[in-house]
Structure formats: structure tokens, C-alpha cells
Amino acid sequence: MKTSYKTALVILILTVLWMGSGLFKNSAQVSEENTSKKTQALYVPRVRVMTIGGELHTQTIRVMGRIQADQAVNIRAQVLGHVSDVVVAKGDRVKAGDVILHIDGEDRKGRLAESRARMKQREIAYEAARKLRKGGYSSQLTEAQAKADLEAAKAQVTRMKRNLDNTTVKAPLAGVIDTLPVKAGDYFDKAGGLIGRIVDLTKMVAMGQVAERNIQDIALGKAAMVRLPDDRELTGTVSYISSVSNALTRTFDVEVTLDITDESVREGITAEIQLPMKTLFSHRITPALLTLDSEGNVGVKTVSANNIVEFYPVKVVSDTIDGMWLSGLPASITVISVGQDFVSVGQTVDPVEGNLKSMISQPRQGN
Template sequence: MRVPGGTRIWLIVGVLALVVIWIASGVLLRDGEPEAAAGPPEDQRTAVAVRVSQAEPVERLLVLQGDLRPEQVVLVRAETGGQVLAWQVPRGAAVSSGDLLAELELGERESQLRQAQAQVNVAEHQLRATRQLVEDGYEPEIQLDSALAELEAAQAQLAAIEEDIDRTRIRAPIPGRVNERIAERGDFVAAGGEVAQIVNNDPLRATVQVPQHSIDQVEVGQSARVNILRFGVVEGEVTFVSTFADPATRTFVVEVEIPNQDQILPAGTSAEVEIPTQAVPAHLVSPAIIGLDDEGRVGVKTVDDRGRVVFHPIEVVRAERQGLWVAGLPEEARIITVGQGFVRAGEDVIARAEEVLEVGQAEEGEE
């Protein structure tokens, strides 16, 4: 069936009219509907991890480098001349005061001893005879005085020879160890010549130089710790504090005495001396969380009770393997351990405990 042209035009107009009505009804319906309620605004605060830390009393230490010195070093000298006959102790031997170290040859001293002894015998006989003559009236009293003087002179000569012979036996003047045998067997030493060196290492003295700005923190009787390479830490006590500074370095000599009864610790080695000066409240922190503020001060960031970041300038009290003990934080502090580089002082943040953050990261890793 063929549709007339006029009718076809009216059909097209009718379809267009229906489309316009449909579009218009959609717009009107949309304008009439109320807008959906806007969702809550997203939280723009930065999340950081915090660790609650409680201050602990920590000793403030004065750490100094020094060296260990023996209690006494003595050069043993011969009191009489002669050739070394024999040594009675090896090098390195431990000796007590008065122990025999070496002997010198007697030489002519043996004949001098016999001669002196003979003179004493003659003088004693002469004194007995003179006393008898004086008592019998054959000699004046003055002869008895003369005989007595001769006996005393002979006895003095004998004592001098015996003393000289005793000096050929060289003995240790102090307890310690024979560090060096200077004159060996066969060597000739004159009176006053060096024979041996004895070192007494009990106690040892750690000697350090204390800067002038710290000398008021050190006094005799303070406890100290001495760290000796390969021997560890030994407890000691300050026994000497100089009252006159070195003009060149402006430092004061301080000595710390440490016991060494077994003579195990060596003298002459370097040592690190720690002298506790006072106890201060401090927190243990990782060096990684320490930063600078806008003024260039070194410090640590925390989160206060209102959820705001606070920057605290700090002072390092002591360094250990586990971290740094620092002063300048509150007694109890929520220290930012993760994210401190992304927040500023005064900024509001979301504080999450380290443990919670670690658990969340672990769960995400498992997924």
C-alpha cells in the first residue's frame, strides 16, 4: 500500500514531536529531583607511625682518649762495680721486693774479707791482753782506750767489706716484672751502672687530658670505666686531677687507677676512659629519625595529645649500638618513627602505633 506524500510528512512531524516531548520530560524530571547528598570529605591529614617512649635516667659521660701507664718503672743499678757472674731470673719473670736478680764476681773482695777478719782477731786479742795489763797495773788506762779504738776500726773495715760483698748480689727494689736485662753475664758494670728494668703494673694508671671547659665535672674519687683494646672494660677510680693546665693545649692531666693484681693488663697501650658526670632523663632513638628544623636546630618530631606535630631540639647524651640517648623530649613522648620527613611542626596528623603499621604492611604483603 502506498502512503500519500502528504500523509508521510505528517508522520515524520509526529515522530519528531514525540522525541522532543520525551527529551523534555527527562530534563524536567531531572531538574525536579533533589541532588544526592555529598559524601563526607576525604581526610587530608598525613598518617605517621609513632612509638611511645618513656624517659630513663642515663649517665652523661665524659669520654676521653688516653694511654695506660705503669705504677712504677725502675732502672736497677749496681751499687758496686764488677763483672756479671750469673742471672737468677729470666726476662719477664715476676719478682717481689728483695728477690735476687743477679750476682757480680767477688774478685779481690774475698781476700779483703779474710784480711779484715784477721785484723779483727788481732785487735780482739790485743784488747784482752791490754785489759789484763791495765788491771795488773803494768799499763796505763790510756793503753786500754787505744786498744779498744783499734778493735773498732778493724770491725768497721770488716763491715765495709761485708757490705761491699753483699752489694754484689743485685736485688729487686720493687715488686713487678723484669722487663729488660740490660747487663748480661760477662758484662762489666761500674758502680751506678744499669743492670735491669723492672715494671710494676699493679695498679695501672689511665692518663687522659681533660679540656678546660669540662674539668669542673671531674674530681678525685669519681668512678670511671676504662675500655682497653682486646681486654674489654675495667672499672677504675679517679685518683689525680691536675690543678694546672698545659699552656699549649689548655687541658688538665687526670689519672684513673685500675687494679691489675694478675699483671694481665699491659702498660703503654691506648685506652678509652669514660667518666660519668651526672644522670639525666633521656630517650633511646634511632639516628634515622633525627632531623633539622627551619632554624637549623637538631631535633626529633613528636605528636602531642591534640594530634599535632611538635619539634623538640635535642642533646645527645650517649651513643650506643642500639641508638642514641637524647635529652630534650618530654618525660613521655609519642615519637614519630615513620613519616617524619613529610610533616612539619604544627601540622595535624593521624598517629598510628608502630605495631599497627607493621601488622598492616605485613598483611598487604601477604595479599
């Protein structure tokens, strides 16, 4: 009985100690939680802010294209014959009217002389018929026939002279001889044979294709920008918009005439064309200021006049090297530039405009 009494006494003592320790622990936890809540109530996070005002900004679209000469012509032979002399070489720069080559024209000189002699004879015959008709010694039909013969002879002289002139091939415009596949001794067996190609490199256009969903926002006469592979940026004007889309790609051809007067741009190179579209009221910010709300919408966090965090969803108008342009914001906003990912919408914050050192969050004691 004595052993049972001792066992019961030990169990009683342990039970009392366990209950006492639990009560003390719960009291400590409650005290700690109350202190934490009080600290949180007094803590106002500090964030860095900047005020940004909106302005009118023209939205742009970028398309890839290529540079092409606005004026380039294929020179073709107008007469048959052997090439007697090639005056220029491929790559030469020529002016309008400069001689490109000669085609043998000796036989044409003889035929021109023969045609002129025939015309002279017809002039004499017509004059005689006219006088006889006036004197009543010839009929009106005879005079009319003589006049028709004279006109035919004049037309023949004109054709022969034009054929002789065409044996000297001249440049129709100023530019560079891009191709010249002929050489002395070659024979043109039919009219229209290719002689070469001249390109005017002082009048260049950038050609690109615009998707059908954007074509209505492109307008003739608007200023555009073209970036070349060597990072040169050229200005230009939208000079052509196709009225019919490509049946396969559903895109429309657009041309931008470049503002150049020299030969610094080569034909055929790739170009990035930036075309102006709508003009919208928007804000320019750095992409680092963008954040997401709880539903995954892209936007920016701002601070209200009462220092309450707000969130505005935005739409990207354009993305440039100078910053990102956004629509959907009030005229002027106080945007959180540092700390936006550590505060929540509806939370009170301490907005500060200053350097990075001032952005260290510190608790602020309330009254």
C-alpha cells in the same frame, strides 16, 4: 559588502565560543580546587609513635691514651765490679727477692773480715780504757777517744757488709724482666749502672689527657671504662688527675687504675678511655629520630595529648653504642618514630603504635 559581512560574522562566532570555553574552564578549576581543599581538610596523616621516659644518665667523655704499668722499676748496680753470673733472662717472671745476677765480691769478703777484726780490737781497747778510767788511772778524754774509735769500726763493718750484700742483685718486686742489657763479664765502673727493668703487669693504668674545658667534671674515685684495640672492655677507677696542665696542649693528665689481677694486658698499647662526667636527666633514643626545624635546630618531633605535632630542640649528652642520650625534653614524651619528616609543627596527626604496615598514611573521613 557581502564578503565583509561574512568575515564579521565569523569573528563574532569565534569570540562567543572563546568566551564560553573560558567560563567553563574557570568553573571546572574552581570546582576542583574546592574539592581538593575539602579533601585536605578531611585528611589526617598517620604517624608511628613511641613513648619514651627520661632517666638519670651519666655523661661520659672519650679520650685516647695508652696502657702503662703502675709499678715498673729500673734495677741499677750499687757497687763496682765484674758481673760474674746472670741468673735470669729477658722475659722471665720473677718474685720479689729472686736473684737477678751476681757481681764479683771476693775482695769485699776480705775487706769485711779485716773490718770485723779491727772492730774486735777496738772493743778490747775501749773496755781497757773504761776500766782504767773507773780506777782513776786514765782520763775521761782517753775513754771517749776509745769509744769513738769503736763506733767508727762498727760503722765500717756495716758498710763493708752492705757492699758485699749488694754484689747479689735481687728483684725489688714481682713482675716480668722487661729489659736486661747486661751479661756475664760486663764491668760496672761506677755505681748506678743499669742492670735491667722489671714491670708488674698485674697493676696497670690507662693514661690519657683531658681538655681544660672538661677537667672540672672529672672526679677521683669514679668508675671508668677502657676499651683496648682487640675490643676488650675493662673497668677501672679514676686514680689520678693532674693539678697542672700541659703548657703546650692545655690538657691535664688523667690515670685510670684497671681492675685486673693477671698479666693479660700489655704495656704501651693504645686505649680508648671513657671517663664519667655530669649526671643529667636525659632520654635515650636512636639517632634516626632526630630531625631539623625551620631554623636548622636539631631536635625531635612529638605528638601532644591533643594529637598536635610539636618540636623540641635537644642537646646531645652522650653518644653510645646503645643509643644517643639527649637533654632538653619533658619527663615523658610521645615521639614520632616514622613519618616525622612528612608532618609539620602544629599539624594534627593520627598517632599509632604498631608495626610498619600500620604506618601507611590513609585519609580519615570527618563528620
